[in-house]
Amino acid sequence: MPLVRNPLPRARWLRAAVLVAASTGLVAAALPAPPPLGIGDPLFPHLGNPGYDVLAYDLDLTYPGVNTKPLAAVTRIDALATADLERLNLDFTHGTVSAVTVDDIPAAYTGSGEDLVVTPAVPIDAGEQIEITVTHTSDPTGPADTGGWVRTGDGLAMANQADAAHRVFPSNDHPADKAYFTFRITAPSALTAVANGLPAGRVDHGATTTWTYRTRHPMATELAQVSIGSSTVVHRAGPRGLPVRDVVRTADRELMEPWLRKTPGQLEWMERQVGPYPFETYGVLVADADTGFELETQTLSLFERGLFTEPGYPEWYVDSIMVHELAHQWFGDSVSPRTWSDLWLNEGHASWYEALYAEEKAGKSMERRMKAAYAASDGWRADGGPPAAPEPPSPGHKISLFRPVVYDGSALVLYALRQEIGTEAFGRLERRWVADHRDSTATTADFTALAGEIAGRDLTAFFRDWLYAAKTPPMPGHPDWRSRPAEAVRTAVKPG
Protein backbone atom coordinates (compact mmCIF):
# COMPACT_ATOMS: atom_id res chain seq x y z
CA MET A 1 0.00 0.00 0.00
CA PRO A 2 1.78 3.11 -1.18
CA LEU A 3 1.93 6.03 1.19
CA VAL A 4 3.36 8.49 -1.29
CA ARG A 5 0.71 10.24 -3.30
CA ASN A 6 0.97 10.67 -7.02
CA PRO A 7 0.74 14.26 -8.19
CA LEU A 8 -2.64 15.15 -9.57
CA PRO A 9 -2.66 14.63 -13.34
CA ARG A 10 -2.10 17.94 -15.10
CA ALA A 11 -5.30 17.70 -17.12
CA ARG A 12 -7.27 17.35 -13.94
CA TRP A 13 -5.73 20.46 -12.43
CA LEU A 14 -6.76 22.40 -15.52
CA ARG A 15 -10.30 21.09 -15.45
CA ALA A 16 -10.49 21.88 -11.76
CA ALA A 17 -9.21 25.41 -12.20
CA VAL A 18 -11.79 26.12 -14.90
CA LEU A 19 -14.63 24.64 -12.87
CA VAL A 20 -13.78 26.43 -9.65
CA ALA A 21 -13.49 29.74 -11.48
CA ALA A 22 -16.92 29.15 -13.02
CA SER A 23 -18.69 28.09 -9.88
CA THR A 24 -18.08 30.21 -6.83
CA GLY A 25 -20.59 29.28 -4.17
CA LEU A 26 -20.23 25.61 -4.99
CA VAL A 27 -19.42 24.68 -1.43
CA ALA A 28 -22.26 23.11 0.53
CA ALA A 29 -24.65 23.60 -2.38
CA ALA A 30 -28.17 22.41 -1.69
CA LEU A 31 -28.26 18.97 -3.25
CA PRO A 32 -31.07 16.47 -3.21
CA ALA A 33 -29.90 13.92 -0.63
CA PRO A 34 -28.35 10.95 -2.42
CA PRO A 35 -28.85 7.61 -0.68
CA PRO A 36 -26.45 6.31 1.97
CA LEU A 37 -24.30 3.55 0.48
CA GLY A 38 -22.55 0.44 1.79
CA ILE A 39 -20.28 -2.33 0.57
CA GLY A 40 -22.87 -5.03 1.06
CA ASP A 41 -22.02 -6.31 4.53
CA PRO A 42 -24.94 -8.60 5.39
CA LEU A 43 -25.01 -7.37 9.01
CA PHE A 44 -24.31 -3.64 8.44
CA PRO A 45 -25.74 -2.74 5.02
CA HIS A 46 -24.70 0.94 5.17
CA LEU A 47 -21.19 0.40 6.50
CA GLY A 48 -18.26 1.14 4.21
CA ASN A 49 -18.62 2.70 0.79
CA PRO A 50 -17.96 1.59 -2.78
CA GLY A 51 -15.65 3.14 -5.37
CA TYR A 52 -12.42 3.77 -3.50
CA ASP A 53 -9.78 2.22 -1.28
CA VAL A 54 -8.41 4.27 1.61
CA LEU A 55 -4.61 4.15 1.81
CA ALA A 56 -4.04 6.42 4.81
CA TYR A 57 -5.88 8.46 7.42
CA ASP A 58 -4.36 11.53 9.02
CA LEU A 59 -6.38 12.66 12.05
CA ASP A 60 -5.87 16.00 13.72
CA LEU A 61 -7.77 16.18 17.02
CA THR A 62 -7.88 19.13 19.42
CA TYR A 63 -9.17 18.27 22.89
CA PRO A 64 -10.68 21.24 24.74
CA GLY A 65 -9.71 19.90 28.20
CA VAL A 66 -13.17 18.58 29.12
CA ASN A 67 -14.89 15.47 27.78
CA THR A 68 -18.33 17.04 27.53
CA LYS A 69 -17.57 19.30 24.58
CA PRO A 70 -16.79 18.47 20.96
CA LEU A 71 -13.19 18.17 19.80
CA ALA A 72 -12.12 20.24 16.81
CA ALA A 73 -10.87 17.90 14.09
CA VAL A 74 -9.43 17.68 10.61
CA THR A 75 -9.44 14.27 8.90
CA ARG A 76 -7.34 13.81 5.77
CA ILE A 77 -7.95 10.68 3.74
CA ASP A 78 -5.63 9.47 1.00
CA ALA A 79 -7.61 7.16 -1.23
CA LEU A 80 -7.31 5.36 -4.53
CA ALA A 81 -10.41 5.56 -6.72
CA THR A 82 -11.42 2.11 -7.94
CA ALA A 83 -14.28 3.43 -10.10
CA ASP A 84 -15.19 6.64 -11.91
CA LEU A 85 -16.80 8.80 -9.22
CA GLU A 86 -18.99 11.88 -9.65
CA ARG A 87 -19.44 11.77 -5.89
CA LEU A 88 -18.32 9.57 -3.06
CA ASN A 89 -19.66 8.66 0.35
CA LEU A 90 -17.84 8.59 3.67
CA ASP A 91 -19.32 7.18 6.84
CA PHE A 92 -19.73 9.95 9.42
CA THR A 93 -22.20 10.94 12.11
CA HIS A 94 -22.26 12.75 15.43
CA GLY A 95 -20.12 15.71 14.39
CA THR A 96 -20.57 18.92 12.43
CA VAL A 97 -18.77 19.32 9.11
CA SER A 98 -17.63 22.82 8.20
CA ALA A 99 -15.57 22.18 5.04
CA VAL A 100 -14.61 19.43 2.62
CA THR A 101 -11.94 19.58 -0.05
CA VAL A 102 -10.81 17.05 -2.62
CA ASP A 103 -7.20 17.65 -3.65
CA ASP A 104 -7.40 21.06 -1.95
CA ILE A 105 -10.33 22.13 -4.12
CA PRO A 106 -13.53 22.90 -2.19
CA ALA A 107 -16.16 20.20 -2.66
CA ALA A 108 -19.90 20.15 -2.05
CA TYR A 109 -21.17 17.89 0.71
CA THR A 110 -24.37 16.80 2.36
CA GLY A 111 -25.46 14.28 4.96
CA SER A 112 -27.51 11.20 4.18
CA GLY A 113 -28.29 8.79 7.00
CA GLU A 114 -24.89 8.13 8.59
CA ASP A 115 -23.07 9.00 5.34
CA LEU A 116 -21.32 12.20 4.34
CA VAL A 117 -21.82 12.53 0.59
CA VAL A 118 -19.03 14.48 -1.11
CA THR A 119 -19.30 15.87 -4.62
CA PRO A 120 -15.88 17.01 -5.87
CA ALA A 121 -15.62 19.96 -8.22
CA VAL A 122 -14.25 17.60 -10.84
CA PRO A 123 -15.34 13.99 -11.22
CA ILE A 124 -12.69 11.47 -10.20
CA ASP A 125 -11.41 8.87 -12.63
CA ALA A 126 -10.82 5.26 -11.68
CA GLY A 127 -7.16 4.80 -10.79
CA GLU A 128 -6.67 8.36 -9.53
CA GLN A 129 -5.22 8.92 -6.10
CA ILE A 130 -7.09 11.63 -4.20
CA GLU A 131 -6.86 13.44 -0.89
CA ILE A 132 -10.14 14.21 0.86
CA THR A 133 -9.92 16.70 3.74
CA VAL A 134 -12.84 17.12 6.12
CA THR A 135 -12.90 19.85 8.75
CA HIS A 136 -15.33 18.81 11.45
CA THR A 137 -16.11 18.40 15.12
CA SER A 138 -16.11 15.08 16.97
CA ASP A 139 -18.66 14.94 19.77
CA PRO A 140 -17.92 12.65 22.72
CA THR A 141 -21.36 13.06 24.30
CA GLY A 142 -24.43 10.95 23.63
CA PRO A 143 -25.50 7.44 24.58
CA ALA A 144 -22.53 5.46 25.87
CA ASP A 145 -23.66 2.11 24.44
CA THR A 146 -23.39 3.16 20.80
CA GLY A 147 -19.58 3.20 20.83
CA GLY A 148 -17.08 5.70 19.55
CA TRP A 149 -15.63 7.99 22.21
CA VAL A 150 -15.68 6.58 25.73
CA ARG A 151 -15.77 9.28 28.41
CA THR A 152 -13.45 8.27 31.22
CA GLY A 153 -12.96 9.70 34.70
CA ASP A 154 -10.06 11.80 33.42
CA GLY A 155 -10.59 12.23 29.69
CA LEU A 156 -11.39 10.05 26.68
CA ALA A 157 -10.69 6.69 25.12
CA MET A 158 -12.20 4.97 22.07
CA ALA A 159 -14.28 1.84 21.50
CA ASN A 160 -15.32 1.74 17.86
CA GLN A 161 -16.18 -1.91 17.29
CA ALA A 162 -18.10 -2.77 15.26
CA ASP A 163 -19.49 0.25 13.47
CA ALA A 164 -18.71 3.33 15.57
CA ALA A 165 -15.43 4.74 14.21
CA HIS A 166 -17.54 7.00 12.04
CA ARG A 167 -19.04 8.52 15.19
CA VAL A 168 -15.52 9.88 15.76
CA PHE A 169 -14.09 10.64 12.33
CA PRO A 170 -15.19 10.45 8.67
CA SER A 171 -14.02 7.16 7.25
CA ASN A 172 -14.67 4.13 5.12
CA ASP A 173 -15.79 2.42 8.29
CA HIS A 174 -15.44 -1.26 7.43
CA PRO A 175 -12.60 -3.67 8.29
CA ALA A 176 -12.41 -4.73 4.64
CA ASP A 177 -10.67 -1.39 3.95
CA LYS A 178 -7.61 -1.18 6.19
CA ALA A 179 -5.23 1.76 6.01
CA TYR A 180 -2.25 3.41 7.71
CA PHE A 181 -3.03 5.97 10.42
CA THR A 182 -1.35 9.11 11.72
CA PHE A 183 -2.84 10.77 14.81
CA ARG A 184 -2.00 14.31 15.84
CA ILE A 185 -3.61 15.08 19.18
CA THR A 186 -3.46 18.51 20.79
CA ALA A 187 -4.45 18.65 24.46
CA PRO A 188 -3.77 20.77 27.56
CA SER A 189 -0.16 20.13 28.53
CA ALA A 190 -1.09 18.58 31.90
CA LEU A 191 -2.65 15.65 30.04
CA THR A 192 -1.09 12.75 28.15
CA ALA A 193 -2.28 11.58 24.75
CA VAL A 194 -1.52 8.13 23.32
CA ALA A 195 -2.76 6.44 20.14
CA ASN A 196 -2.16 3.28 18.13
CA GLY A 197 1.38 2.68 16.91
CA LEU A 198 4.57 4.42 17.92
CA PRO A 199 5.22 8.05 18.92
CA ALA A 200 6.32 10.24 16.01
CA GLY A 201 6.88 13.57 17.71
CA ARG A 202 5.71 15.77 20.55
CA VAL A 203 5.60 19.56 20.39
CA ASP A 204 5.10 21.69 23.48
CA HIS A 205 3.23 24.93 22.77
CA GLY A 206 3.12 26.00 26.42
CA ALA A 207 -0.50 25.63 27.46
CA THR A 208 -1.04 22.79 25.01
CA THR A 209 1.03 19.93 23.64
CA THR A 210 0.66 18.13 20.32
CA TRP A 211 1.36 14.39 20.33
CA THR A 212 1.87 12.48 17.07
CA TYR A 213 1.54 8.70 16.64
CA ARG A 214 1.78 6.59 13.53
CA THR A 215 0.95 2.96 12.71
CA ARG A 216 3.53 0.88 10.85
CA HIS A 217 0.86 -1.58 9.73
CA PRO A 218 -2.54 -1.06 8.12
CA MET A 219 -5.43 -0.98 10.56
CA ALA A 220 -9.22 -1.26 10.45
CA THR A 221 -11.10 1.88 11.54
CA GLU A 222 -12.86 -0.12 14.29
CA LEU A 223 -9.46 -0.72 15.94
CA ALA A 224 -8.43 2.93 16.25
CA GLN A 225 -7.54 4.04 19.78
CA VAL A 226 -6.88 7.48 21.21
CA SER A 227 -6.43 7.92 24.96
CA ILE A 228 -6.39 11.38 26.52
CA GLY A 229 -6.12 11.73 30.28
CA SER A 230 -4.06 12.22 33.43
CA SER A 231 -2.03 9.21 32.43
CA THR A 232 1.40 7.72 32.75
CA VAL A 233 2.95 5.66 29.98
CA VAL A 234 4.87 2.72 31.44
CA HIS A 235 7.59 1.25 29.21
CA ARG A 236 9.19 -2.19 29.28
CA ALA A 237 10.60 -4.70 26.79
CA GLY A 238 8.75 -7.66 25.32
CA PRO A 239 10.12 -10.62 23.34
CA ARG A 240 13.10 -9.72 21.11
CA GLY A 241 13.03 -6.17 22.44
CA LEU A 242 9.48 -5.41 21.33
CA PRO A 243 8.54 -2.05 22.86
CA VAL A 244 5.72 -2.65 25.36
CA ARG A 245 3.97 0.43 26.71
CA ASP A 246 0.97 0.54 28.97
CA VAL A 247 -1.24 3.54 29.66
CA VAL A 248 -2.64 3.93 33.17
CA ARG A 249 -3.97 6.72 35.35
CA THR A 250 -0.93 8.25 36.98
CA ALA A 251 -2.56 7.64 40.38
CA ASP A 252 -2.81 3.90 39.50
CA ARG A 253 0.80 3.41 38.44
CA GLU A 254 1.81 1.22 41.42
CA LEU A 255 -1.58 -0.44 41.80
CA MET A 256 -1.52 -1.71 38.21
CA GLU A 257 2.12 -2.81 38.08
CA PRO A 258 1.46 -6.45 39.14
CA TRP A 259 -0.86 -6.78 36.11
CA LEU A 260 1.21 -4.76 33.66
CA ARG A 261 4.32 -6.83 34.28
CA LYS A 262 2.51 -9.93 33.01
CA THR A 263 2.33 -8.76 29.40
CA PRO A 264 5.83 -9.80 28.21
CA GLY A 265 5.25 -13.36 29.44
CA GLN A 266 1.85 -13.47 27.77
CA LEU A 267 3.41 -12.24 24.52
CA GLU A 268 6.00 -15.04 24.71
CA TRP A 269 3.27 -17.59 25.36
CA MET A 270 1.21 -16.41 22.36
CA GLU A 271 4.30 -16.42 20.13
CA ARG A 272 4.90 -20.05 21.08
CA GLN A 273 1.36 -20.86 19.94
CA VAL A 274 1.13 -18.99 16.63
CA GLY A 275 4.40 -17.25 15.75
CA PRO A 276 5.81 -13.72 15.96
CA TYR A 277 3.74 -10.85 17.32
CA PRO A 278 2.51 -9.00 14.21
CA PHE A 279 2.91 -5.33 15.21
CA GLU A 280 5.46 -2.69 16.21
CA THR A 281 4.35 -2.36 19.85
CA TYR A 282 1.83 -3.63 22.37
CA GLY A 283 0.35 -2.58 25.68
CA VAL A 284 -2.79 -2.27 27.73
CA LEU A 285 -4.80 0.89 28.22
CA VAL A 286 -6.50 0.83 31.62
CA ALA A 287 -9.43 3.23 31.33
CA ASP A 288 -11.40 4.62 34.26
CA ALA A 289 -14.73 3.75 32.63
CA ASP A 290 -17.54 1.23 32.89
CA THR A 291 -17.74 -0.07 29.35
CA GLY A 292 -18.88 -3.58 30.21
CA PHE A 293 -16.29 -4.97 27.78
CA GLU A 294 -12.60 -4.98 26.88
CA LEU A 295 -11.51 -4.23 23.31
CA GLU A 296 -8.54 -5.31 21.16
CA THR A 297 -7.69 -1.88 19.74
CA GLN A 298 -4.60 -2.42 17.60
CA THR A 299 -1.29 -2.37 19.53
CA LEU A 300 -3.09 -0.91 22.62
CA SER A 301 -5.95 -2.99 24.04
CA LEU A 302 -8.62 -1.19 26.05
CA PHE A 303 -9.47 -2.54 29.51
CA GLU A 304 -11.86 -1.29 32.14
CA ARG A 305 -10.06 -0.36 35.32
CA GLY A 306 -12.58 -2.42 37.30
CA LEU A 307 -11.35 -5.66 35.74
CA PHE A 308 -8.12 -5.23 37.71
CA THR A 309 -9.51 -3.70 40.90
CA GLU A 310 -12.71 -5.70 41.48
CA PRO A 311 -11.74 -8.30 44.10
CA GLY A 312 -14.39 -10.74 42.86
CA TYR A 313 -12.40 -11.64 39.72
CA PRO A 314 -9.88 -14.43 40.32
CA GLU A 315 -6.37 -13.76 39.04
CA TRP A 316 -6.46 -16.59 36.50
CA TYR A 317 -9.64 -15.12 34.99
CA VAL A 318 -8.15 -11.64 34.60
CA ASP A 319 -5.01 -13.20 33.07
CA SER A 320 -7.10 -15.12 30.56
CA ILE A 321 -9.01 -11.96 29.55
CA MET A 322 -5.68 -10.18 29.04
CA VAL A 323 -4.63 -13.05 26.76
CA HIS A 324 -7.98 -12.88 24.95
CA GLU A 325 -7.32 -9.28 23.87
CA LEU A 326 -3.67 -10.07 23.13
CA ALA A 327 -4.67 -13.02 20.91
CA HIS A 328 -6.90 -10.64 18.94
CA GLN A 329 -3.81 -8.77 17.79
CA TRP A 330 -3.20 -11.79 15.53
CA PHE A 331 -6.85 -12.84 15.10
CA GLY A 332 -9.02 -9.86 14.20
CA ASP A 333 -6.40 -7.11 14.00
CA SER A 334 -3.52 -8.35 11.83
CA VAL A 335 -5.96 -10.68 10.06
CA SER A 336 -9.23 -8.75 9.87
CA PRO A 337 -12.66 -10.09 8.95
CA ARG A 338 -13.76 -9.43 5.36
CA THR A 339 -17.36 -9.06 6.55
CA TRP A 340 -18.84 -8.93 10.04
CA SER A 341 -20.26 -12.44 9.50
CA ASP A 342 -16.63 -13.59 9.78
CA LEU A 343 -16.59 -12.29 13.37
CA TRP A 344 -16.40 -15.86 14.70
CA LEU A 345 -12.83 -15.98 13.35
CA ASN A 346 -11.96 -13.11 15.73
CA GLU A 347 -13.83 -14.14 18.83
CA GLY A 348 -13.58 -17.90 18.40
CA HIS A 349 -9.78 -17.72 18.25
CA ALA A 350 -9.47 -15.15 21.05
CA SER A 351 -11.70 -17.32 23.27
CA TRP A 352 -9.68 -20.37 22.27
CA TYR A 353 -6.35 -18.91 23.43
CA GLU A 354 -8.06 -17.44 26.50
CA ALA A 355 -9.19 -20.97 27.44
CA LEU A 356 -5.90 -22.61 26.47
CA TYR A 357 -3.96 -20.16 28.64
CA ALA A 358 -6.27 -20.79 31.59
CA GLU A 359 -5.74 -24.52 31.12
CA GLU A 360 -1.95 -24.35 30.89
CA LYS A 361 -1.37 -21.73 33.58
CA ALA A 362 -4.20 -22.36 36.03
CA GLY A 363 -5.32 -25.93 35.40
CA LYS A 364 -8.76 -24.89 34.11
CA SER A 365 -9.72 -27.84 31.93
CA MET A 366 -10.35 -26.98 28.27
CA GLU A 367 -12.31 -30.19 27.87
CA ARG A 368 -14.65 -29.32 30.73
CA ARG A 369 -15.17 -25.80 29.36
CA MET A 370 -15.87 -27.14 25.87
CA LYS A 371 -18.26 -29.77 27.21
CA ALA A 372 -20.19 -26.97 28.93
CA ALA A 373 -20.11 -24.92 25.72
CA TYR A 374 -21.39 -27.96 23.82
CA ALA A 375 -24.30 -28.26 26.24
CA ALA A 376 -25.20 -24.60 25.64
CA SER A 377 -24.43 -24.56 21.91
CA ASP A 378 -27.89 -25.37 20.49
CA GLY A 379 -29.36 -22.61 22.64
CA TRP A 380 -26.72 -20.13 21.54
CA ARG A 381 -27.36 -21.02 17.88
CA ALA A 382 -31.11 -20.57 18.41
CA ASP A 383 -30.50 -17.17 20.03
CA GLY A 384 -27.95 -15.69 17.64
CA GLY A 385 -27.68 -17.89 14.56
CA PRO A 386 -24.88 -20.34 13.77
CA PRO A 387 -21.25 -19.19 14.23
CA ALA A 388 -20.53 -18.07 10.66
CA ALA A 389 -24.00 -16.75 9.83
CA PRO A 390 -24.89 -14.69 12.89
CA GLU A 391 -28.15 -12.80 12.99
CA PRO A 392 -27.95 -9.01 12.68
CA PRO A 393 -27.57 -7.04 15.90
CA SER A 394 -30.82 -5.75 17.36
CA PRO A 395 -31.63 -2.20 16.18
CA GLY A 396 -30.19 0.50 18.42
CA HIS A 397 -28.01 -2.04 20.21
CA LYS A 398 -25.25 -2.92 17.75
CA ILE A 399 -23.07 -4.50 20.41
CA SER A 400 -25.65 -7.28 20.68
CA LEU A 401 -23.83 -8.87 17.74
CA PHE A 402 -21.31 -10.02 20.35
CA ARG A 403 -23.27 -13.03 21.56
CA PRO A 404 -22.07 -16.26 23.20
CA VAL A 405 -22.25 -18.09 19.87
CA VAL A 406 -19.28 -16.07 18.54
CA TYR A 407 -17.25 -16.59 21.76
CA ASP A 408 -17.25 -20.07 23.31
CA GLY A 409 -19.81 -21.17 20.71
CA SER A 410 -17.08 -20.59 18.09
CA ALA A 411 -14.13 -21.75 20.22
CA LEU A 412 -16.16 -24.97 20.27
CA VAL A 413 -15.86 -25.14 16.46
CA LEU A 414 -12.07 -24.88 16.80
CA TYR A 415 -12.10 -27.58 19.47
CA ALA A 416 -14.10 -29.83 17.12
CA LEU A 417 -11.61 -29.06 14.35
CA ARG A 418 -8.65 -29.99 16.57
CA GLN A 419 -10.44 -33.22 17.48
CA GLU A 420 -11.04 -33.87 13.77
CA ILE A 421 -7.59 -33.11 12.28
CA GLY A 422 -5.32 -33.58 15.31
CA THR A 423 -3.30 -31.22 17.49
CA GLU A 424 -0.27 -31.10 15.20
CA ALA A 425 -2.23 -30.16 12.05
CA PHE A 426 -4.33 -27.69 14.03
CA GLY A 427 -1.17 -25.93 15.25
CA ARG A 428 0.19 -25.72 11.70
CA LEU A 429 -3.14 -24.30 10.48
CA GLU A 430 -3.10 -21.55 13.10
CA ARG A 431 0.44 -20.53 12.24
CA ARG A 432 -0.16 -20.58 8.50
CA TRP A 433 -3.40 -18.60 8.90
CA VAL A 434 -1.81 -15.63 10.65
CA ALA A 435 1.28 -15.73 8.42
CA ASP A 436 -0.60 -16.01 5.11
CA HIS A 437 -3.09 -13.22 5.88
CA ARG A 438 -0.92 -10.90 7.94
CA ASP A 439 -1.86 -7.19 7.54
CA SER A 440 -4.82 -8.17 5.43
CA THR A 441 -8.41 -9.34 5.54
CA ALA A 442 -9.70 -12.87 5.15
CA THR A 443 -12.96 -14.80 4.96
CA THR A 444 -14.43 -17.88 6.53
CA ALA A 445 -14.00 -19.62 3.16
CA ASP A 446 -10.27 -18.79 3.26
CA PHE A 447 -10.02 -20.44 6.67
CA THR A 448 -11.91 -23.60 5.75
CA ALA A 449 -9.93 -23.96 2.51
CA LEU A 450 -6.61 -23.68 4.37
CA ALA A 451 -7.79 -26.19 6.99
CA GLY A 452 -8.65 -28.65 4.22
CA GLU A 453 -5.28 -28.10 2.54
CA ILE A 454 -3.38 -28.71 5.77
CA ALA A 455 -5.49 -31.71 6.78
CA GLY A 456 -5.02 -33.12 3.28
CA ARG A 457 -8.71 -33.89 2.87
CA ASP A 458 -12.04 -32.29 2.09
CA LEU A 459 -13.57 -30.70 5.20
CA THR A 460 -16.53 -29.08 3.41
CA ALA A 461 -19.19 -31.17 5.12
CA PHE A 462 -17.51 -30.82 8.50
CA PHE A 463 -17.47 -27.01 8.32
CA ARG A 464 -20.93 -26.76 6.74
CA ASP A 465 -22.43 -28.41 9.81
CA TRP A 466 -20.20 -26.79 12.43
CA LEU A 467 -20.38 -23.25 11.03
CA TYR A 468 -23.80 -23.00 9.41
CA ALA A 469 -26.20 -25.58 10.93
CA ALA A 470 -28.97 -24.71 13.39
CA LYS A 471 -28.05 -27.73 15.51
CA THR A 472 -24.60 -28.52 16.86
CA PRO A 473 -23.10 -31.59 15.16
CA PRO A 474 -21.78 -34.56 17.20
CA MET A 475 -18.38 -33.78 18.79
CA PRO A 476 -15.60 -35.89 17.26
CA GLY A 477 -14.17 -38.13 19.97
CA HIS A 478 -16.96 -37.32 22.42
CA PRO A 479 -20.09 -39.05 21.09
CA ASP A 480 -21.61 -38.84 24.57
CA TRP A 481 -21.70 -34.99 24.66
CA ARG A 482 -25.23 -33.60 24.57
CA SER A 483 -26.63 -30.15 23.89
CA ARG A 484 -29.40 -28.94 26.18
CA PRO A 485 -32.68 -27.69 24.67
CA ALA A 486 -32.49 -24.07 23.51
CA GLU A 487 -34.98 -22.83 26.11
CA ALA A 488 -32.68 -23.98 28.90
CA VAL A 489 -29.83 -21.73 27.76
CA ARG A 490 -29.89 -18.01 28.38
CA THR A 491 -26.44 -16.48 28.84
CA ALA A 492 -25.38 -12.88 29.23
CA VAL A 493 -23.02 -11.16 26.77
CA LYS A 494 -19.39 -11.87 27.57
CA PRO A 495 -16.58 -9.33 27.67
CA GLY A 496 -15.30 -8.41 24.22
Ligand SMILES: [Zn+2]
Ligand atom coordinates in the same frame (compact mmCIF):
# COMPACT_ATOMS: atom_id res chain seq x y z
ZN1 LIG B 1 -12.83 -10.64 21.83
